[in-house]
Amino acid sequence: MMLPLPLGGAYDYAVGDEALRPGDFVEVPLGNRLVAGVVWGAGDGRVDMAKLRPVAHRLSARHLPEVSRRFVDWVAAYTLAPPGAVLKMAMSVPSALEPVPPILALRLAAAPPAFKDTAARRKVMEAAGRLPPLSAADLAREAGVGPAVVKGLVEAGVLDVVELPPPPAFAPPDLQAPRAELSPGQQDGADTLVAALGGGFSVQLIDGVTGSGKTEVYFEAVAEALARGKQVLVLLPEIALSAQWLDRFRRRFGVRPAMWHSDLGDATRRKTWRAVASGEAAIVVGARSGLFLPFHNLGLIVVDEEHDPAFKQEDHVCYHARDMAVVRARLGGFPVVLASATPSLESLANVQAGRYGLIHLPDRHAGAVLPDIVPVDLRRYPPPRGRWLSPQLVAALEEVMAAGEQAMLYLNRRGYAPLTLCRTCGHRLQCPHCTAWLVEHRSAGRLICHHCGHHIRLPPKCPECEAEANFAACGPGVERVAEEAALLFPNARIAVMTSDTCSGPHAAAEFVRRVSDHEIDLLVGTQIVAKGYHFPMLTLVGVVDADLGLDGGDLRAGERTHQLLSQVAGRAGRAERPGRVLLQTYQPDHPVMRALRSGERDAFIAREAEARRDAGMPPYGRLAALILSGADVGIVESYARTLAKAAPRTEGVQVLGPAPAPMALLRGRHRRRFLVQSARSVNLQALLRDWLARAAPPKSVRVQVDVDPYSFM
Known part of the structure; x- marks a missing residue:
């Protein structure tokens, strides 16, 4: 049983009265509480059955597909994150696992019993007879009566309570809607993408200058995948800032897609998660976490602006959504499309190596x-x-x-000025919790730390020399x-x-x-x-x-x-x-x-x-970062020295550090960093796993592993 917690692996439970299969969502006892988890497979029999606690019950949600479970295992192995921490991203909406509440409505009974007749009741019966089943509130409003009149007719058996099918969560895309007129070069690119849909896994990079119509080109592949009955996932780096993209999608397909990002409310996230699992959400447009939605019939992934650093998650499970999208497509056996006006060096290197196909759009659209x-x-x-x-x-x-x-x-x-200092003594206003200056936001009347959110008003006196009102805003x-x-x-x-x-x-x-x-x-x-x-x-x-x-x-x-x-x-x-x-x-x-x-x-x-190739740096070499952090700087430094003594000494591997991270204090935690550089032939994950096993951290020190780091703060 895999639980969505940062635990070392799966836990064994006894199967109760209900038959279970891998992928089923269940509730199991953990300590003195019940937690939701996923059946990961049969136990190995090494634990005495008498010692196992039974599964409490199976949840009604559709099972997590086998390809999603393989994806969770793959991401965990690659990033060295606990599998349960990765599973948590796939179970990010716990309420979606609960039974969907029925939609109840009222209709006129076929053979209503005798009842006390009133003018108000006749109005309700007349409305119920000519209208489809309505909720009690809607029926009362249509009849122009109070809710008590409707309730009385239900109790008298004059109105039957019926369960209605839920309305569609999302309108289906209109695949017959007129498309944009494509140039010959755009049409060639679209034809290549459409052809790839019939050939299993592949990666195509659309390299087109700004304004070249990359979106319209991959829309053709989206339309073809939908026509084949497949689900489609489009990843955007900043989904909350994509109003124009959404307008273009609506013009092309007549509807808005299902959305997935952190600004959605709980009800919308619950509805979307369920619709993805049921297949009702044909196309989802979202941020990087959309990769972990429970698609049962995914047939195409598009990563727009594939170069954007927003696709890299740098806390908890450190992964790059562009690279994991390629993995998810390979596990599912379908194509993935990467698009950018400024492709990453990683993607261009894969094109040169023949692993990715290339669609080049050198001209802006419409002249x-x-x-x-x-x-x-x-x-x-x-x-x-x-x-x-x-x-x-x-x-x-x-x-x-x-x-x-x-x-x-x-x-x-952002803000008004990145640095505020005292003209008298030169003291700089700094965040007490981070190695960072406080940034003046004059419009808000605050000095703010952009890392932890700490904020203050401009002090009347310098904290160092107590000079009054003598601060200077430095830089724009x-x-x-x-x-x-x-x-x-x-x-x-x-x-x-x-x-x-x-x-x-x-x-x-x-x-x-x-x-x-x-x-x-x-x-x-x-x-x-x-x-x-x-x-x-x-x-x-x-x-x-x-x-x-x-x-x-x-x-x-x-x-x-x-x-x-x-x-x-x-x-x-x-x-x-x-x-x-x-x-x-x-x-x-x-x-x-x-x-x-x-x-x-x-x-x-x-x-x-x-230059990267000569230095053995990605994408021609491998790189990983280990960040040690804790509230007590002495304990962090002591563990850093212990870890340094156990560092691997292997040909083709160089370990740099420990050294204070550039952001040596972040949110009140002191940070020390190792960088591990290796040849591509080295199994970096196995090396890191063995290293950390030989020098386990104290409980007060957190170790974060970032394979393929993008930020070095």
């Missing part, structure tokens, strides 16, 4: 052209003192405003850039778009509508403005700090910066009006800036690949 990208050398053209927008960018904004077009300023830094955030823009363009309609101002799907959709309807002239935002939006009147993108993200020791720093700036640049000139992109930088000759300016992405990726 739109890619924007001109121009670096602005801040060493030669600095902004005025105390400002952040260079004269060149300001002049470009003036031209756009005068032409009645729209512009975007991009800075991947998007609020400060918007403030400067408002001073330069007092008549412009300016809005700030960040995760603070777009806290959910409805807020994001409203933001997108306002920009699309040209209710906003200048949009100032963080990386969420790069999520595939199409704004026809937006012709200028200004990147306030293009160097942000290039440093810091991250092996993917150059690749990520190129991807993000390419995606941001892709928001400009997506219709008939040409676009421009200005990159403010102190490093105009950096390889990333040269690649963006020249458009020679492939040459840049080739250099990145060569």
